[in-house]
C-alpha cells in the first residue's frame with residue numbers, strides 16, 4: 001500500500017462516524033481531501049459541512065456538498081481532519097497545509113474530533129515535524145526571537161499567506177515533551193494567532209491507515 005492509499009483507508013473508516021442529519025466539520029490536506037471525496041457518496045445523509053479552509057470549501061462545493069458558515073451552523077457533532085504528527089495521547093501537530101487556525105476553531109466547535117492519518121504520523125515525541133505557528137506579519141521578528149528562547153529554530157514559510165492574511169513560521173528542532181504547556185506558552189507571545197499544537201483539545205479518536213488497512217487508537 002502507498003502512503004496515499006493508507007490515508008484513503010483511514011478516511012474510509014471515518015465515514016462510520018457520520019450520522020444522518022449531522023453538520024460535519026471538515027479539515028484540510030490530502031487525507032481530508034480523501035474524506036471529502038468519500039463524503040460525496042453519502043452527501044444526502046448529512047445536513048451540511050463547515051470547512052476549515054478555502055481549499056476544502058471549494059472541493060466540497062465541487063461535489064455539490066453544502067458548506068455553511070460556522071456561526072450559522074453552531075455546535076458541530078463531528079470534526080474530521082488529518083495531522084502531521086500524533087503521539088499516543090492524541091496530542092497533534094497540525095498546520096502543514098497552513099490551515100491550523102481555522103482547523104483549531106472548527107475542532108473547538110465539535111463534540112468529537114476524529115483524526116485520520118497514515119500510520120507514519122504516529123510518533124513517541126512530537127516535534128520532528130516542524131511546528132507551524134500562524135503569526136501577524138508585523139510580529140514576525142518578535143515571535144521568531146521568542147521561539148529561539150524556547151529552543152526552536154524558526155523558518156519563515158516563504159511565499160505563503162494563510163486564509164486569514166498572515167504568515168507561517170515553521171519551528172524546527174523542538175522536542176515537545178509537554179505539548180499542553182508548550183501550546184499555552186507559544187500562544188502567549190504577542191502576535192501569535194495560534195500554533196499547530198492540538199493538545200489542550202486533542203483528537204478524541206485517531207484512525208491510522210497502515211499496510212493492513214485502518215486501525216483505531218483512542
Ligand SMILES: O=C(CO)[C@H](O)[C@H](O)COP(=O)(O)O
Pocket residue numbers: 027028029030031032081082083084093094095096097098099100103
Ligand atoms: O494540518 C493540516 C493542514 O493545515 C493537515 O491536516 C496536515 O498537514 C496533514 O496533511 P496531509 O493529510 O496532507 O498529510
